[in-house]
Amino acid sequence: MTDTAWQDRPVVVTGGAGFIGASLVRRLAGLGARVTVIDRMLAEYGANPFNLDGLGGRIRLIEADIGDAAPTAAAIGEAATVFNLAGQTSHMDSMQRPLEDLQLNQEANLRFLEHLRRANPRVRVIFTSTRQLYGPPQHLPVAEDHPVAPPDINGIHKFAAEAYHLLYARVHGLPATALRLTNVFGPRMRIRDARQGFLGIWLRHAVEDTAFEVWGGTQRRDFTYVEDLVDALLLTAGCDATIGRVYNVGGGPPATLLEVARLLVETAGSGRFELREFPAERRKIDIGDFYSDDRAFREATGWQPATSLAEGLARSVAFYRQHAAHYL
């Protein structure tokens, strides 16, 4: 789809008050789309009213669970595209409250898809899944045919929700695509804690000029700057060849956590870090080295990330310096 194709297009973004969701909503609003956000507004899981600051009358916000048909029926019925991003991302929370994670990350998606297939069975759906579901990689980089071995409750539920989308595409003809994201970072992510990934809490300490802990440090990971991911989401929506399929979306070249920590401190000119052994409790669900093979996605959509890790970190630091009060 060209940028102009979004003009006046009715689009639903679930989880649209969260980190990735709001970044997408802002882009879509800028392109003139008629955006409806469906979000439970759970701060703990990343929803932040400030993420939608300034969009005022240009978007509609429905504060609801995506599994709840009544409040969302009108928006869902008229949507041409649904970006289904709602969920909670914390691996530790999922282990401590597995039934809540089941409701949020899986059951709500099943209810949502049941509504979609009845109310609007031809709506284009993009679902964001996670590379977490692969578990510790058997080889690197990890392509889509790598065995699925979820290392935690969150990974089990995200895989099931992803499988629902692919099943509804195949059996019910719902044109859905699932994307397995890696470490996404940038403005508007939750930085109060590590619920949206370790980079969140690192950014906080860098901006506050305090010390953060780097666990291990030698693990290699790949990173996607959020605006590059927004590009990926928009490209997917316009690419029918991706319907019914699941893709990895990676980023730039992988870096070790130690390299990232150094780069962050250097970029910010503030903060410092301490190397620590990996805590035992977390080691049980850690996946070690991970980076994606996302060639299939790049070939299908033409996507490639435009923002280097250094540039992404610099923009993130600048954002949180300016808006710290809303994220701390």
Place this chain on the structure above:
Amino acid sequence: MTDTAWQDRPVVVTGGAGFIGASLVRRLAGLGARVTVIDRMLAEYGANPFNLDGLGGRIRLIEADIGDAAPTAAAIGEAATVFNLAGQTSHMDSMQRPLEDLQLNQEANLRFLEHLRRANPRVRVIFTSTRQLYGPPQHLPVAEDHPVAPPDINGIHKFAAEAYHLLYARVHGLPATALRLTNVFGPRMRIRDARQGFLGIWLRHAVEDTAFEVWGGTQRRDFTYVEDLVDALLLTAGCDATIGRVYNVGGGPPATLLEVARLLVETAGSGRFELREFPAERRKIDIGDFYSDDRAFREATGWQPATSLAEGLARSVAFYRQHAAHYL
């Protein structure tokens, strides 16, 4: 474990009034185990009071959902072994009532495991999963490292429930093993309809001397006679090397559906069949040819099936001839 090791052993069998469950319960009772059955007694999903006929005072029956802690606490607290077989097996039901399947096949297991890890964290657990979760095979035979691509709601939920068991083994130290079963058949399966597999309804027609439909006919499948599966379950419980792992459990050499239908009619000396094209609605969730590579399981446990397909069919026909009133 030797047969005598089951004497006086407190054992819980969930789904113990169902087809496989009751076959296991009868064997365990014969070995002198103190068996508690936890079963919701849903006839539609295979529970049948007659399956436990004659066991009277020798077993305890708790009519409850496995996810319901209160009624099951005492039995779970004292168990040395839990065979977790409860669930519903119909692929079509799962597509028509996906939220019910989520509750029965997945959420109840998560609640059950949360109880187990708190009340009895060292209890040996054997969970029965399904080969359905592989989806249409990419190659044959299918070993455990074949990609998981659930072709229906039931497959998604069984995979998640299996993943819970493996996760609780790894993270919480619960000594659990999961077994992916193929077409299990024999006395005490539901034959009123195809909810427990096509062989159920075929057996009904053979015994009633009426016509059944064979859809397609060229698909190759493998089959496990239920008493051989009971052997597999008991061997697994006694084999610590299987803890934290998942295995295929197959059977004898694969046969085409047409071969099986002919063998059944010939064995029974009654019934007949008609070849039909695969119905469109079901083709969407059919997996085509399937047979398991179960060498890993055989090597770990020493199991091998003792009952040929012909012999298993003969015993099944004899059972349903004698007890038709309880299954029709």
